[in-house]
Amino acid sequence: MTSASDRSGYSHPRSLQGRVAIVTGAARGVGKGIATALLQRGASVLLTDILDDVLEATTAGFKEAGLQAHSLVADLRDTDTPQRIVDTASHTFGAIHALVNNAVACNEPKAFGDISAADYDLVYDTGPRVTFALMQAVHPHLLAAGGGAIVNIGSAAGTAGERNFGAYAGAKEAIRGMSKVAALEWGRDGIRVNVVCPLAETDGLKVLRDLDPKRYQQVVSTTALKRIGDPATDIGPAVAFLIGDDAAYITGQTILLDGGAGSFR
Template sequence: MTKLTNKVALITGGASGIGKGMAMAFVKEGATVAIADLNEEVGQQTLKELQQYAPDSMFIPANLAERDKLAGIVQQVVDRLGKLDILVNNAHASKMVSIAEMTQEHLDLSFNTGFYPTLYLMQAALPYLKETKGNIINFASGAGINGDVNQGSYAAAKEAIRGITRVAANEFGEFGINVNIISPIANSPGIQQWGAEHPEEYQAMLNRIPLRRLGELEGDIGRVAVFLASEDSAYITGQTIMVDGGATKLR
């Protein structure tokens, strides 16, 4: 018996990077996964990999900034797969810029792809998660917790997500729904590209991580997501789990 047998999960930004890592970890633990992503070509490729383990898994082309279509993403999952046990709000886009240079456009990009989808997908999923006593996993970042420079719009949206997650944990707990946060440092394609372009800064970042490595997408971040989506974490809610090799130590 695997940890997520017969569970249905929806993962935003699930076509690549951390989202794909979690999706692969989920299907290997018995879940059927729906990935929602803007990149249809990559999404279809990832779907083929997921279906090797979970044939009923599905891909939903989605632009999360189109707020009026968010509830429809959840509805597609339920209509096709019959229920929803796990919601993972992973997708988020932003641009690095100093506070002095920040514009409304920068803020809109970060909040429209990160905070607002997290909020509205939680709302849309709530009736179905009540039925399954399900789990929500949202995503934060050390950029917000530590106040990384040139990350103002991203940090603001990520900390807003942390705030709404704590509220959701308090409000949804009576329904048996757990709501938690992962704050990762991961060996994503974006980090790999940045490291190749800025090798000295990349090494300095590694040196600040006590375990001296980046998290593996499936083996590290995905495994913690499996834990938070399973019965193993049934008595954990409202928490920010730092999956960052010890880079940030919450108090």
């Protein structure tokens, strides 16, 4: 079986050389994995997150490895944040070619009838609202670059439904809807918009693995590949592909990066 370290070299090591990308929620988990893959392929990346200490450590590690990473601590609930993120990327690197909307916040899982307005507002403010605003803010820069790519992060909680995740599922499906519309409207400008729905070994799944190994194995068993995806070697490279030239004819799509779990439900 091919190891995760072997998989990291599948695509050309400098396939994103000269590209500038923004990745939100990049301090850890899926966002960090995506940033890792983009940086390893030669992109310059602005990492944003609200977790200042974790973001600083992550960015420092990238810089020590000689990668072109820059960080910005940002609270996505602030209305001026999307423009500040885009301005920082443009001023730091001179252009923007790609945007990855990964960040989202949500409260603990609840039955549909127990979800409060505050629960709903949190996931919508940090999910579809800011995704929409960032897409609008970055659009002029992608036009100036002659085109570009946006990858938004969806979830199987929305595509297939997940008990106790009503607000989160709705927020993720809202992101999928706006992604399709943007793909239709911006395609003529050479701007591609796609969605990926990952199943990855995040901190949350690691906690589940430690606290409830049986439930964790049930999650693993839903996949055809019988493993959970690695953020840096499974999820990140797929996003890098969608951003790169090899995906120049792919737009408006939702790709399930879940080891086959969603294909056999």
